[in-house]
Amino acid sequence: MKSLVTTSSSVSPALLPSADLDVARIREDFPILKQKVHGKPLVYLDNAATSQKPQAVIDSEVELYSKYFSNVHRGVHLLSQRSTDAYEKAREKVQNFLNARSSAEIIFTRGTTEGINLVAQTYGQQHVQPGDEILISEMEHHSNIVPWQMLCAQKGAILKVIPINDEGEILLDEYEKLLSERTRLVGIVHLSNALGTVNPVQQMIEMAHQRGIPVLVDGAQAVPHIPVDVQALDCDFYVFSGHKLFGPTGIGVLYGKKELLETMPPYQGGGDMILSVSFKKTEYNVLPFRFEAGTPNIAGAIALGAAIDYVQEIGLDKIATYEDKLLAYATEAMAEIPGVRLIGTARNKASVLSFLIEGVHPHDIGTILDREGIAIRAGHHCAQPVMERFGVPATARASFAFYNTLEEVDALIAGIRKVQEVFS
Amino acid sequence: MSELRDLYQEVILDHYKRPRNFGPLEGADHKAEGHNPLCGDRVTIYLVIEGDVIRNISFQGAGCAISTASASLMTEMLKGKTLAEVEMLFGEFHAMLTGDPSQPADPVQGKLAVFSGVREFPARVKCATLSWHTLQAALKEQKEPISTE
Numbered sequence: 011m012k013s014l015v016t017t018s019s020s021v022s023p024a025l026l027p028s029a030d031l032d033v034a035r036i037r038e039d040f041p042i043l044k045q046k047v048h049g050k051p052l053v054y055l056d057n058a059a060t061s062q063k064p065q066a067v068i069d070s071e072v073e074l075y076s077k078y079f080s081n082v083h084r085g086v087h088l089l090s091q092r093s094t095d096a097y098e099k100a101r102e103k104v105q106n107f108l109n110a111r112s113s114a115e116i117i118f119t120r121g122t123t124e125g126i127n128l129v130a131q132t133y134g135q136q137h138v139q140p141g142d143e144i145l146i147s148e149m150e151h152h153s154n155i156v157p158w159q160m161l162c163a164q165k166g167a168i169l170k171v172i173p174i175n176d177e178g179e180i181l182l183d184e185y186e187k188l189l190s191e192r193t194r195l196v197g198i199v200h201l202s203n204a205l206g207t208v209n210p211v212q213q214m215i216e217m218a219h220q221r222g223i224p225v226l227v228d229g230a231q232a233v234p235h236i237p238v239d240v241q242a243l244d245c246d247f248y249v250f251s252g253h254k255l256f257g258p259t260g261i262g263v264l265y266g267k268k269e270l271l272e273t274m275p276p277y278q279g280g281g282d283m284i285l286s287v288s289f290k291k292t293e294y295n296v297l298p299f300r301f302e303a304g305t306p307n308i309a310g311a312i313a314l315g316a317a318i319d320y321v322q323e324i325g326l327d328k329i330a331t332y333e334d335k336l337l338a339y340a341t342e343a344m345a346e347i348p349g350v351r352l353i354g355t356a357r358n359k360a361s362v363l364s365f366l367i368e369g370v371h372p373h374d375i376g377t378i379l380d381r382e383g384i385a386i387r388a389g390h391h392c393a394q395p396v397m398e399r400f401g402v403p404a405t406a407r408a409s410f411a412f413y414n415t416l417e418e419v420d421a422l423i424a425g426i427r428k429v430q431e432v433f434s
Numbered sequence: 435m436s437e438l439r440d441l442y443q444e445v446i447l448d449h450y451k452r453p454r455n456f457g458p459l460e461g462a463d464h465k466a467e468g469h470n471p472l473c474g475d476r477v478t479i480y481l482v483i484e485g486d487v488i489r490n491i492s493f494q495g496a497g498c499a500i501s502t503a504s505a506s507l508m509t510e511m512l513k514g515k516t517l518a519e520v521e522m523l524f525g526e527f528h529a530m531l532t533g534d535p536s537q538p539a540d541p542v543q544g545k546l547a548v549f550s551g552v553r554e555f556p557a558r559v560k561c562a563t564l565s566w567h568t569l570q571a572a573l574k575e576q577k578e579p580i581s582t583e
Contacts (some may be wrong), residue, residue, distance in 0.1 A: 369451070371498035373473045374442075377555060381438055390474050403474040404498050432442050434497075 018354055030328045039064040039320075050383025053418045058203045059387050060253045060410030063317070070316035071309045082308055083282055083299070097308050099299070099317030104263050107318045108248060109239040109431050112268055114297040118311050121262035122230040123153040124196070125249030128264055128301065129226055130157040132274040133247075134195065140166035145191045145223075147172040147180055147209070148399055149202045150216065152392045154228045158197060158403075165196070166188050174399060178205035178354040185214065189221050196225045198207060200232035203228030204393040204407070205354030206337075206362030212243050219244065224270065231255055234411065235333055235361045237326040240265050252310060257317035264301070272298050278303040329412045333361050336410050340419045347426060350395050364391075364405040367426065370433045372406040378408075378432055382425040440551030441558070442499060445507075450499040455509035457534045459492040464575060468495075468568030470560055471495040474499045477565050479572045493565060500549075500558050505565035507545050517573065524566050531559045 021271070037043050042062045045052050055064060068421055074096065080089035096115070105113040115156050119125045133264045138144070142157045148171050155169075162169045172185045180198075189196075198216045201208050215225045224246035229238060233250045240248050247270075252261040266274075276283055280303035285293040294300050321329070340363055349368035367375055376388030387407045390397045397403060408422055459480035468477045477495035481488060491512055495507040512520055525548070526542045536551045542550075552562050560582040571580040 203493035221459060329543075371473075371476075373558075373561065374500070377437060377441070389472065394474075398476070403476070432438055433447065 029333045031324065031412060033332075033413060033415055036324070039066065039417075040413055041065060041068075043413060047383040047385070048381050050381075053382075053384040053414075053421045055408040055414065055418065055422060056385045056387050057411040057414075058254070058391075061234060061256045061411055062260070063256055063258070063405070064320050066320050067313050067316045070313045071258070074309050074312055078340060079308070079423075093308055093424070096312045096315075097306070098256070098312040103315040103318045104265075107109065107233075107238075107303075107322065108263075108265050109241050110265055111241065114271070115265055115268050115271065117264040117266065117271075117298045117301040118306055119249070119264050120260055120307070121156075121251040121253070122228060123262075124225065125247075125262055125264035126154055126228065127157045128277045129195075129247050129249075129266070130161045132277050132301075133224075134158075134161040134272065135164075136273075136275060138162075138165045138167045138194045141192060142167045142194045142404075143170050143190060144168070144195050144197065145170045145172060145188055145193050146197045147199065148174045148392065149178065149180075149205055149207060149230065149396050150197070150199055151203055151230070154197050154199060154226075155395070166338055168192075169308070171395075172198075174207075177357055178207045179356045179357050179394075180209055180214070182213070182217075186217060189218060189223060191221075191342075191397070193218075193223050196223055197228065197363065198225065199228040199230075200238070201229075201235060201360055201362075201408075202354070202393075202396070203231045203362065204364060204391040204396045204405070205356065206359040206364065206409075207356040208232070208358040208360050210358075211245065213244050215243055227291045231362070232360075234329075235326075236330050246270055249335070252314040252317065254316050255314070256320060257314035259308045261307045261314050263314075270295065271301070274301075276303070277301055280304045293335060302307075324412065330360070332412055333410055335418065336414060336419065337361060337363065340408065340410070340422065343419060343423045347423070347430075349430060350426065351401065353400050361410045363410075365406055365407045365408070366402060367429055367433075370429055372404045374424075374433070375429050377405040378429045379422070379425045382421065382428060383424055384425050386422075410433040437551065437554050438441050441524040441555055443548045443551065445545060445548040446499060446503040449503035449506040453493075453502055455492040455506065457492060457494055459490060462490075464572045466568050466572035466575075466580065468564050468571065468580050469583070470497075470501070470564050472560070472582065475561065475564060477501065477505055479565060479568045481507075481513060481569075481572050483517075483573075486522065488512050488515055488517075491569075498558075498561055499566070500561035501564050502576065504549065504562045507548070508565050508569065511544060520569070520573075524570070525545065527566065528563065531562055531564075539581075 183285035226247040462480035464481035475497035
């Protein structure tokens with residue numbers, strides 16, 4: 011990969027709010043960004059739904075399948091050994107990325123959703139009794155609501171919800187009150203996909219731990235935008251998806267503290283998660299393999315490792331700084347357009363701009379912007395309770411990644427004015 | 435811009451901003467709810483049927499310009515129509531929306547032609563048909579809300 015960090019002297023100031031990222035060069039690494047859509051240059055602002063892939067990620071899958079692919083953790087032959095090494099190397103990259111103590115704490119999953127379901131159906135099944143409570147927030151994605159609802163229905167437990175204010179921030183006083191003797195687990199989103207709010211997860215984890223309650227953090231939206239250190243956070247579980255981190259779909263990660271994972275029953279039964287099987291008794295494998303039944307997504311894990319390498323070479327601190335400036339620029343420009351209302355105005359936000367245009371349904375905004383080459387999301391963003399909280403059926407959402415530019419924000423603003431023109 | 439103007443024709447924007455026959459219908463003998471989970475659009479269709487004729491019809495709901503205008507125009511158009519005529523109109527409408535955009539649209543009656551631009555926007559066909567599907571559910575007295583998905 012080419013070097014992504016340049017000195018400020020070689021950087022075009024028009025393109026960059028931060029002198030640290032050479033975005034023009036970064037964009038060269040993403041082949042999909044070079045195309046036109048409806049005759050206009052693609053402006054991809056749907057990164058909260060999924061992110062685009064750098065050539066290094068695409069190449070890593072091609073290299074695997076054309077040079078050394080085989081199944082992992084079994085054959086004695088060379089290809090199997092090479093695939094196993096690459097797969098396990100990817101696990102170490104994730105460990106390093108999250109600053110986990112051990113690679114045994116990194117479980118590969120299909121994605122964030124599977125990670126949460128895994129915890130609900132193992133740890134949850136084991137510890138939740140009738141009348142117990144699971145505590146989540148009002149701004150959760152459906153994937154951090156429904157698995158807990160299912161668990162509560164199975165166990166006769168109660169799902170409690172931490173309310174948020176009109177800016178889209180957690181009400182910490184209410185959170186404190188809701189932490190009870192019956193609370194068995196807190197599930198909280200790190201960065202809201204619908205509002206852009208960055209939650210004070212470290213403080214919330216500390217508050218829960220004072221009462222001995224474990225915390226799962228949904229990091230699907232956070233990991234591409236802010237540095238995460240699971241030891242500093244002291245979270246018990248952290249889950250994310252590869253595809254939002256510039257990696258492939260169908261691969262994700264569950265981080266869990268070793269002492270918790272060790273006591274949890276298996277999630278699915280099958281190959282790879284066992285040490286020995288007889289019809290009388292099966293002995294389960296050690297961590298992390300105990301939670302990875304069946305042939306895993308080998309290519310997905312290896313390509314996720316490549317995505318992590320790519321992001322780390324740029325540096326998440328630099329990414330966060332650059333995106334903050336991009337978001338601030340877009341927020342300010344939006345505020346100047348009459349008839350535009352932002353949904354989600356928390357003090358601590360990242361990468362997401364949810365908005366409404368007076369008199370225009372978000373779906374129509376999405377269609378008109380698409381014709382301008384601008385890809386945004388229109389809908390409830392799989393967070394219907396958030397929409398209900400703000401009394402809207404849907405919002406339009408622009409979401410940024412480090413490959414987006416100020417010019418693209420300008421294109422979005424021009425597109426919004428066009429929407430208003432069509433509906434005038 | 436021309437494709438957008440074809441989609442968002444004046445008639446459509448007019449019906450979106452000032453929907454006709456909007457609100458619950460007193461004395462309705464048929465009713466059904468429709469839902470497009472993709473975009474959150476919801477519509478309820480109310481009907482008064484006499485024999486095989488739609489005597490009165492209204493709708494209520496929140497949706498995008500295409501779905502709201504489609505519901506509004508549908509209610510305007512169907513008053514006094516027989517159920518056989520309704521079926522024929524929907525058949526024509528559906529054929530127009532899902533036809534090959536490179537071919538001239540099949541002729542449809544009256545104002546329904548304003549939706550011909552939707553053919554260029556496959557993602558929006560469900561918006562235009564939601565109220566019609568809901569109408570069919572109301573005629574069949576379906577109790578469960580229907581969904582476009």
